[in-house]
Amino acid sequence: MPGTVILTGANGSSGLHAAAHLLHTYPDFTALLTVRSAASTDANTNTLRATISRFPASKASIHEVDLADLSAVHNFTTFVSSSIAQGELPPLQSNPLQRVLLGPLTFVAHAAMMLRLLEHFDAKHGARVIVVFSVGHFCKPNPMTVYVPGIPGDLDELVHPWVDEKVRYQYAKLAATVWCYALNARLQAASAFPRFSHITAVAINPGDSADSRVFQTNTLAWIRIVVAYILVPIRPLYRLLVDPTWRPSSEAGVDIVELAVNHDK
Numbered sequence: 001m002p003g004t005v006i007l008t009g010a011n012g013s014s015g016l017h018a019a020a021h022l023l024h025t026y027p028d029f030t031a032l033l034t035v036r037s038a039a040s041t042d043a044n045t046n047t048l049r050a051t052i053s054r055f056p057a058s059k060a061s062i063h064e065v066d067l068a069d070l071s072a073v074h075n076f077t078t079f080v081s082s083s084i085a086q087g088e089l090p091p092l093q094s095n096p097l098q099r100v101l102l103g104p105l106t107f108v109a110h111a112a113m114m115l116r117l118l119e120h121f122d123a124k125h126g127a128r129v130i131v132v133f134s135v136g137h138f139c140k141p142n143p144m145t146v147y148v149p150g151i152p153g154d155l156d157e158l159v160h161p162w163v164d165e166k167v168r169y170q171y172a173k174l175a176a177t178v179w180c181y182a183l184n185a186r187l188q189a190a191s192a193f194p195r196f197s198h199i200t201a202v203a204i205n206p207g208d209s210a211d212s213r214v215f216q217t218n219t220l221a222w223i224r225i226v227v228a229y230i231l232v233p234i235r236p237l238y239r240l241l242v243d244p245t246w247r248p249s250s251e252a253g254v255d256i257v258e259l260a261v262n263h264d265k
């Protein structure tokens with residue numbers, strides 16, 4: 001049964017494709033699309049508006065939620081839970097948490113939103129929490145950094161990594177992934193709370209998308225050049241021969257939505 005889907009980072013590279021796929025393929029769902037800025041001067045939010053306008057029959061709305069601002073997250077969560085409680089919104093079907101996790105603070109925001117909304121997930125038909133991770137959390141060097149992530153003894157290092165700013169991204173992804181599995185274990189084992197056992201928490205690696213705007217904005221010039229002139233052109237070949245997870249944001253967006261709402265997947 002179609003319910004409500006919350007998609008954070010809906011104006012991001014894969015977020016825009018996820019939103020388009022959701023509205024096109026699952027028009028009966030109510031889509032709450034959150035962005036950091038809903039201002040009319042935000043080019044990416046305007047692209048999201050243009051995407052929604054292609055689907056005039058869709059039940060989509062844009063909500064401004066800065067995930068680095070816990071009170072904004074709580075205000076949005078209160079709006080969603082009271083709307084569901086009053087029958088103004090259908091129960092949550094899924095909640096893909098897919099924006100870039102910049103640091104533990106954002107992870108806290110996602111976790112706070114999720115935990116407060118658990119009681120509003122669709123108890124009858126099942127529902128999913130989707131957490132987006134990356135290769136960054138694996139315990140081995142990756143193309144971004146040679147340092148491996150871990151939960152440091154001194155928790156201050158989560159916010160102020162001693163070695164490399166990119167490690168903060170890895171910390172955040174590691175924390176989010178560990179949290180996702182811990183949450184799922186508790187949901188599945190919740191025989192004392194059967195109303196939660198229909199919810200599954202799933203983590204997905206969307207793959208490496210060189211066409212993401214993360215490589216074009218607020219990024220060093222040499223990274224922009226390498227990505228635009230080398231990685232994007234060779235991606236199809238590299239994907240074929242070396243790493244099948246090198247794929248465009250469009251495929252990532254589609255898979256995130258399919259995992260969220262298509263329970264046959």
Ligand SMILES: NC(=O)c1ccc[n+]([C@@H]2O[C@H](COP(=O)([O-])OP(=O)(O)OC[C@H]3O[C@@H](n4cnc5c(N)ncnc54)[C@H](OP(=O)(O)O)[C@@H]3O)[C@@H](O)[C@H]2O)c1
Binds near residue numbers: 015
């Ligand atoms: N691209 C890749 O190669 C790759 C690889 C592995 C995993 N991933 C993961 O896939 C997900 C999506 O990646 P992407 O490439 O689509 O990223 P993206 O294009 O950079 O989009 C990031 C989104 O996060 C939003 N955002 C950033 N800070 C925010 C805040 N404080 N509050 C609310 N929203 C905020 C951005 O909104 P603004 O417009 O306001 O900045 C944007 O919508 C991320 O979780 C990423 O870590 C990506």
